[in-house]
Amino acid sequence: MNLQLLYFAQLREKFGIAQETIQAPATVQTVADLIAHLASRGGIWQETFSGEQAFRVALNQDMVALTTTLKDGAEVAIFRPVTGG
Amino acid sequence: MSARLTVSVQEADFDFKHEHTLLVSGDKGVGAVVAFIGMVRDLNLAEDVVALELEHYPGMTEKSLLRIAEQAAQRWSLQAARIVHRVGKMYPGDQIVMVLTASAHRGDAYEANQFMMDYLKTEAPFWKKEWTPEGPRWIEARDSDDHAASKWTQ
Numbered sequence: 001m002n003l004q005l006l007y008f009a010q011l012r013e014k015f016g017i018a019q020e021t022i023q024a025p026a027t028v029q030t031v032a033d034l035i036a037h038l039a040s041r042g043g044i045w046q047e048t049f050s051g052e053q054a055f056r057v058a059l060n061q062d063m064v065a066l067t068t069t070l071k072d073g074a075e076v077a078i079f080r081p082v083t084g085g
Numbered sequence: 086m087s088a089r090l091t092v093s094v095q096e097a098d099f100d101f102k103h104e105h106t107l108l109v110s111g112d113k114g115v116g117a118v119v120a121f122i123g124m125v126r127d128l129n130l131a132e133d134v135v136a137l138e139l140e141h142y143p144g145m146t147e148k149s150l151l152r153i154a155e156q157a158a159q160r161w162s163l164q165a166a167r168i169v170h171r172v173g174k175m176y177p178g179d180q181i182v183m184v185l186t187a188s189a190h191r192g193d194a195y196e197a198n199q200f201m202m203d204y205l206k207t208e209a210p211f212w213k214k215e216w217t218p219e220g221p222r223w224i225e226a227r228d229s230d231d232h233a234a235s236k237w238t239q
Contacts, residue, residue: 009140009212010223054226061145063208077142077210081226084139084170084211085123085182085202 001028001072008079011055014044024070031057032066034076054081088158089165092150094141096173099183108165108185115164117191119198123182125175135216139172139181142210146170153204157186160200161193168201170211200237207234 006019028037035057039049048055057064058077070076089112093099101120109115125137154166165187175181184201188194213224 006142008142008210009214058142058145058210061142061148063149077145079142079210080212080223082207082210083213083224083226084141084209085206 001026001070003034003070004073004075006075006077008077010080011048011078014048029069030066031059031064031068031070031076034070035066035078038078055079056081088154088163090151090154090158090167092147092154092168092170094143094146094150094170094172096171098171098180099169101183104167104169104183104185108167108187112164112187114189115187116189117194118185118187119191119194121182121184121198121202122180123202125177125179125181133217134177135218137175137179137181138214138216138221139175140212140214141170141172145210149209150205153201153208156204157197157201161186161188161197162190163188163193163197166197166201168205170205170209172211203230203233203237206230 001024002021003024004019004021007015007017012018024034024037028034035049039046056079059068059070060075101122105118105120109118150168150170154168157163157166163186167185169183171181184198186194186198207230215222215224
């Protein structure tokens with residue numbers, strides 16, 4: 001499945017990229033699977049997604065839970081909890 | 086009548102008087118307007134903040150602000166609501182966010198306004214970076230913001 005990934009704020013700086021398109025393996029069905037897939041890249045990716053630091057995920061611009069199922073062509077944004085206002 | 090709901094995400098500063106006039110003009114049903122204006126403080130975590138930089142998620146930001154206004158309009162009897170949130174670089178003393186709520190009676194405008202700010206702080210995709218004499222630093226979310234938002238679901 002094709003996914004457009006976006007990273008904002010702290011995570012964009014940590015990963016050194018703002019966005020990427022990935023061809024996710026068949027094992028990636030939910031948001032949690034995607035996170036595990038990204039963590040398997042090792043280094044800063046593993047550190048970010050297996051540590052204690054919280055993160056949020058938006059699927060096609062709506063905040064979602066880790067159990068949400070992904071769809072081909074989806075826009076998935078990953079970021080630290082928001083701090084506006 | 087359904088409430089008039091508008092949101093803006095902009096780099097430019099905003100003018101309360103102008104926004105207030107636009108909000109209520111031609112609507113004789115408005116008996117109360119509540120305005121919240123958030124400002125950039127010079128002290129955040131006990132260090133000198135030189136400037137504040139706001140990043141956001143274009144597209145989702147506008148969508149989520151509008152949804153927050155819609156939720157408020159479903160819950161309270163509102164004539165109109167407006168959210169203006171600035172992005173980019175700001176300095177101590179600058180205005181950063183404004184929430185306006187207009188209703189027939191003050192109770193609705195007061196409560197809806199607080200609800201909108203509480204939800205904005207936990208739902209809308211904005212991130213603040215502080216510039217201090219030692220360099221930039223991202224502000225981390227506070228548990229107290231989650232608590233403020235969760236009280237509306239109790």
